Amino acid sequence: xxxxxxxxxxxxxxxxxxxxxxxxxxxxxxxxxxxxxxxxxxxxxxxxxxxxxxxxxxxxxxxxxxxxxxxxxxxxxxxxxxxxxxxxxxxxxxxxxxxxxxxxxxxxxxxxxxxxxxxxxxxxxxxxxxxxxxxxxxxxxxxxxxxxxxxxxxxxxxxxxxxxxxxxxxxxxxxxxxxxxxxxxxxxxxxxxxxxxxxxxxxxxxxxxxxxxxxxxxxxxxxxxxxxxxxxxxxxxxxxxxxxxxxxxxxxxxxxxxxxxxxxxxxxxxxxxxxxxxxxxxxxxxxxxxxxxxxxxxxxxxxxxxxxxxxxxxx
Amino acid sequence: xxxxxxxxxxxxxxxxxxxxxxxxxxxxxxxxxxxxxxxxxxxxxxxxxxxxxxxxxxxxxxxxxxxxxxxxxxxxxxxxxxxxxxxxxxxxxxxxxxxxxxxxxxxxxxxxxxxxxxxxxxxxxxxxxxxxxxxxxxxxxxxxxxxxxxxxxxxxxxxxxxxxxxxxxxxxxxxxxxxxxxxxxxxxxxxxxxxxxxxxxxxxxxxxxxxxxxxxxxxxxxxxxxxxxxxxxxxxxxxxxxxxxxxxxxxxxxxxxxxxxxxxxxxxxxxxxxxxxxxxxxxxxxxxxxxxxxxxxxxxxxxxxxxxx
Numbered sequence: 001x002x003x004x005x006x007x008x009x010x011x012x013x014x015x016x017x018x019x020x021x022x023x024x025x026x027x028x029x030x031x032x033x034x035x036x037x038x039x040x041x042x043x044x045x046x047x048x049x050x051x052x053x054x055x056x057x058x059x060x061x062x063x064x065x066x067x068x069x070x071x072x073x074x075x076x077x078x079x080x081x082x083x084x085x086x087x088x089x090x091x092x093x094x095x096x097x098x099x100x101x102x103x104x105x106x107x108x109x110x111x112x113x114x115x116x117x118x119x120x121x122x123x124x125x126x127x128x129x130x131x132x133x134x135x136x137x138x139x140x141x142x143x144x145x146x147x148x149x150x151x152x153x154x155x156x157x158x159x160x161x162x163x164x165x166x167x168x169x170x171x172x173x174x175x176x177x178x179x180x181x182x183x184x185x186x187x188x189x190x191x192x193x194x195x196x197x198x199x200x201x202x203x204x205x206x207x208x209x210x211x212x213x214x215x216x217x218x219x220x221x222x223x224x225x226x227x228x229x230x231x232x233x234x235x236x237x238x239x240x241x242x243x244x245x246x247x248x249x250x251x252x253x254x255x256x257x258x259x260x261x262x263x264x265x266x267x268x269x270x271x272x273x274x275x276x277x278x279x280x281x282x283x284x285x286x287x288x289x290x291x292x293x294x295x296x297x298x299x300x301x302x303x304x305x306x307x308x309x310x311x312x313x314x315x
Numbered sequence: 316x317x318x319x320x321x322x323x324x325x326x327x328x329x330x331x332x333x334x335x336x337x338x339x340x341x342x343x344x345x346x347x348x349x350x351x352x353x354x355x356x357x358x359x360x361x362x363x364x365x366x367x368x369x370x371x372x373x374x375x376x377x378x379x380x381x382x383x384x385x386x387x388x389x390x391x392x393x394x395x396x397x398x399x400x401x402x403x404x405x406x407x408x409x410x411x412x413x414x415x416x417x418x419x420x421x422x423x424x425x426x427x428x429x430x431x432x433x434x435x436x437x438x439x440x441x442x443x444x445x446x447x448x449x450x451x452x453x454x455x456x457x458x459x460x461x462x463x464x465x466x467x468x469x470x471x472x473x474x475x476x477x478x479x480x481x482x483x484x485x486x487x488x489x490x491x492x493x494x495x496x497x498x499x500x501x502x503x504x505x506x507x508x509x510x511x512x513x514x515x516x517x518x519x520x521x522x523x524x525x526x527x528x529x530x531x532x533x534x535x536x537x538x539x540x541x542x543x544x545x546x547x548x549x550x551x552x553x554x555x556x557x558x559x560x561x562x563x564x565x566x567x568x569x570x571x572x573x574x575x576x577x578x579x580x581x582x583x584x585x586x587x588x589x590x591x592x593x594x595x596x597x598x599x600x601x602x603x604x605x606x607x608x609x610x611x612x613x614x615x616x617x618x619x620x621x622x623x624x
Contacts, residue, residue, distance in 0.1 A: 042423075046423060052416055052430070053430055053433040055490075056434050056437055056490070056493070059452060062452065063444075074451075075454055077456065077458060119345075123344055123345040126339075129338075130337065132334065132339070133335065138342065138346075147546070148353065149550055149598055151598050152595045154578070154595065155359075156356030156357075156359040156363070157356055159370075160351070160352075162370065178352050182348060212337045212341075216341075240441060242553075244553065248579075248583050259443040262444060263443055263556070266446075270450060282447050283451065290439075293440065294436070304435065305431060311498065312501055312502060
């Protein structure tokens with residue numbers, strides 16, 4: 001057969017498309033490559049994908065629409081409410097300390113993401129670069145700890161932070177300080193990237209008299225920037241989204257994080273749970289908690305997608 | 316090799332020792348964290364599971380009482396049953412639909428990028444917000460039932476009818492299958508194109524190609540997705556908690572009571588920390604057994620490139 005000619009940007013091209021283009025490259029009669037059957041099939045693929053896209057995206061539009069309705073109309077299924085009740089967004093800041101919650105979530109997420117990125121990178125470099133007795137056993141422990149269900153650690157972790165007087169504390173330590181010690185999944189991920197760096201780079205630096213911390217800081221880190229960003233945004237998202245730990249560790253309304261605050265709003269407003277029924281405010285708060293993640297996703301989309309794809313192939 | 320280390324033997328030994336010392340300096344954060352936040356808590360949790368403890372009084376050893384209570388507590392089989400029911404419905408559907416969408420993506424060339432982005436959007440939505448959104452979508456006269464109505468189906472009350480609560484939760488969690496699609500899509504793109512070309516020449520149809528080329532090649536990624544999603548679905552918490560348990564009482568709480576939610580209630584609402592620890596260990600053992608079973612089963616079908624057996 002002919003040589004592959006249709007590679008797009010280095011990535012292996014999708015199979016069936018390539019099969020078709022290869023055939024064309026071999027200068028076969030056009031009728032054979034573009035049969036009506038193939039065109040119909042392609043249209044069907046796109047139709048199915050557009051259908052799926054609608055299912056994934058439409059609920060967002062629905063959410064925004066509901067957040068602009070009134071208490072009476074929030075469940076009425078109109079896609080375009082009129083008039084638009086933007087004042088819901090102002091109301092929600094008046095009835096609960098949403099500004100505080102937003103700030104708390106931002107502090108916790110940035111601290112959690114920063115600390116876990118730095119500490120995991122340090123540990124991952126230790127596993128990737130050095131050869132020392134016990135390395136395999138220790139790395140096996142890292143992998144094993146990845147499989148531990150979080151539930152087992154819940155009660156003792158609570159007792160640790162309780163003993164340190166950090167329950168309901170404005171330092172939010174229980175929500176991020178554990179990240180100072182690295183996280184198994186990120187260590188595993190970053191180690192793979194460090195292993196991919198050519199060892200000669202480091203040997204050359206050794207000859208020039210560079211210390212290990214310097215090699216880590218000036219060679220390893222800059223060359224794995226993309227992977228570090230992946231870790232940072234993954235943890236940012238995880239911390240921004242977490243509900244269980246805030247529920248366990250924070251008691252004062254003013255100290256709540258956004259997910260915990262939204263949970264509280266459901267408690268007081270959700271009509272199905274016996275609340276007061278102001279569900280349009282719950283929807284407005286839901287938009288506020290979701291929007292920052294969507295914005296970050298669009299800015300750092302490449303890292304999200306590549307990060308996810310990598311976890312699958314390295315796993 | 317460094318000039319200093321290679322010359323004299325004892326200089327070299329010193330160099331090796333120095334490397335080991337530095338290795339442990341780099342590993343120190345994780346070793347400390349492992350002792351304080353993993354090994355220590357696991358041992359503590361095992362000890363507490365044999366005690367009666369409510370934070371205020373010191374833990375009191377009660378032998379196997381907590382484990383005996385696990386046998387009698389009817390909410391244990393209830394919550395375990397709910398969780399397994401959910402996992403058994405959710406994980407296979409998740410994988411089948413993701414496989415379908417990923418193989419569509421592979422067939423549309425460059426357009427795949429935009430679709431992939433759209434599929435992933437729900438994954439960046441905080442779980443609690445997913446919960447509130449689906450309180451709206453699954454409501455009696457909500458969007459889902461209205462869509463079903465178009466097809467002449469009289470939708471159930473997803474949020475209150477005990478039979479339909481868990482299927483409703485499955486529908487909600489399938490909305491966030493984007494990351495699975497991305498993983499499977501990335502794996503599918505790595506399948507050598509020549510294989511499909513050869514198969515086409517041999518007259519193999521789409522299904523045969525999928526079954527005998529695609530599936531074996533992506534079995535590693537498939538296995539990863541299976542394990543990770545099984546473990547995650549056995550611990551589902553945030554969205555369901557917000558939907559059904561934000562208030563202490565509500566409709567259909569019995570059919571939405573998942574194991575982690577019950578564990579959370581026991582530990583942090585009833586402050587029955589000894590019993591909650593026993594519950595945590597039961598979950599740990601169950602997850603271990605299921606994972607071991609999946610690993611064992613995978614030996615039969617996972618194929619790694621370069622594996623010549």
